[in-house]
Amino acid sequence: YHYGGTGSASGGLAAVWYSYTPSENGILSISSCNGDSDSRAWLFKGDCDELVLVGMNDDRCEQSNGDAYASYKEAYVEAGATYYIMWDDRWDNVGFKWDLGFSTDAPTEAAFCQSAQAVTAGEDLFVNAFVGEAAVAGDNIFDLCSSSGSCPAGYTGSNWYSWTPEGDGTATITSCDSGTDTYLFVYTGTCGDYNSLELIASSENDCGLSSLIEGLEVTAGTTYYFEWIDDRSADPFIWRIDFVSGVDETALEQGVKVFPNPANNLLNVNVDLPEAADNLAIRMVNTFGQVVVERYYGALQTGNLQIDVSNIPAGMYLVQVMDGNAQYTHSVIVE
Incomplete structure (x- = not known):
């Protein structure tokens, strides 16, 4: 049986199938522990032509000879659903005893x-x-x-x-x-x-x-x-x-207004976010990439923040409003 993925058929070509339908929700276990075969088990649910994998196990407990190649797997199962147990011959093709357990304990x-x-x-x-x-x-x-x-x-x-x-x-x-x-x-x-x-x-x-x-x-x-x-x-x-x-970039873009533009005295950054920013920061950067203003406001959801630009040389600047990895950038002119 080939479930998918990156494998190609080589071994495990023959299998024996069993089905079990619990009448209550509970814990299903399948075990070949202390058996006489190097076994591998698969657990599926759904229709036979459209099975969905629930779990698999190759080596989890000891065989009767002490080799740690027997299988054990548990799954939480639902009442009325049919589960299919498949044992394949990937490693061994001899018969062996296996156990199915079911418990309604939490x-x-x-x-x-x-x-x-x-x-x-x-x-x-x-x-x-x-x-x-x-x-x-x-x-x-x-x-x-x-x-x-x-x-x-x-x-x-x-x-x-x-x-x-x-x-x-x-x-x-x-x-x-x-x-x-x-x-x-x-x-x-x-x-x-x-x-x-x-x-x-x-x-x-x-x-x-x-x-x-x-x-x-x-x-x-x-x-x-x-x-x-x-x-x-x-x-x-x-x-x-x-x-x-923190807020994402869309929330910053929609919740931040920068005015007036041009500005010559005070620049307003109005913040109205759907949830509080964790650590709101504002920077102004000139055309050379130099930071001329940097302010940290901490946790903030709403407010009108004013930046004094009266002593900043005239020119174009980028106003960057940031919270964590999110950033909104707006260009302004200072006269």
């Missing part, structure tokens, strides 16, 4: 995308232990998955966290201070399968062995999911989200 916090632990920006966050067996680990998954380097979802557990910013802005997600070997994926969308989640960022070894995502633009009211996987290390670590709110 999912452990952070173990699934659906039970992601809600977190807050601006404070240290602790991963004391990995608790989940429902890793998605990005969107690079295909039939030739043969190592954690090519598709870590088949070889790892994970913890899930969620954050919903109250305003637009930029976020930095970092575990740099921990010194731990970490691997991070960030998604938007809806928990449930590979099609409903959209990978928007990932980080491995971006500050030493740790993870760093900078300048991630985030939108108010959108939930962002952070998945940390234990493939590189299962050691505890600390991470954090640093958030800078």
Whole structure:
């Protein structure tokens, strides 16, 4: 079976399929642990001619001979939906025993995308232990998955966290201070399968062995999911989200008026923004690129700001109104 991605058919050409339809919402587990085969498992939902991947696993537990090549995977499943379990012969073509488990217990916090632990920006966050067996680990998954380097979802557990910013802005997600070997994926969308989640960022070894995502633009009211996987290390670590709110360039352009033009005494910069700027700044720059006026106003949403231009040489200037990475530029003439 070839799910897609960058793989090409070579091994895993034969498979055995099973189906399961839960009568309640709950946690489905599939396991070949302590079996006699080097196995690989896939979990799908949907119609047979239009299947959607829910999860896969290659190596997660030991075979009966002690080799760590048996499979284990969990997924949060919905009542009435049919799920398809496929075991293929990618590594071995001998028969083996496998187990299907189902529990209606509430999912452990952070173990699934659906039970992601809600977190807050601006404070240290602790991963004391990995608790989940429902890793998605990005969107690079295909039939030739043969190592954690090519598709870590088949070889790892994970913890899930969620954050919903109250305003637009930029976020930095970092575990740099921990010194731990970490691997991070960030998604938007809806928990449930590979099609409903959209990978928007990932980080491995971006500050030493740790993870760093900078300048991630985030939108108010959108939930962002952070998945940390234990493939590189299962050691505890600390991470954090640093958030800078601010208005975008469109809001600056529509909410800032500069007058009069020409000006010969006082220049007015009228500000009326849909939300408060985090650190509003105004600069005047001459035609040589030299800054002749620079003012910082901090958090500001509305106000009329006056700049004394009576002692500035006559000529053309650029007035730059800035908040974080957003900037609105307006040309004025000083007489």
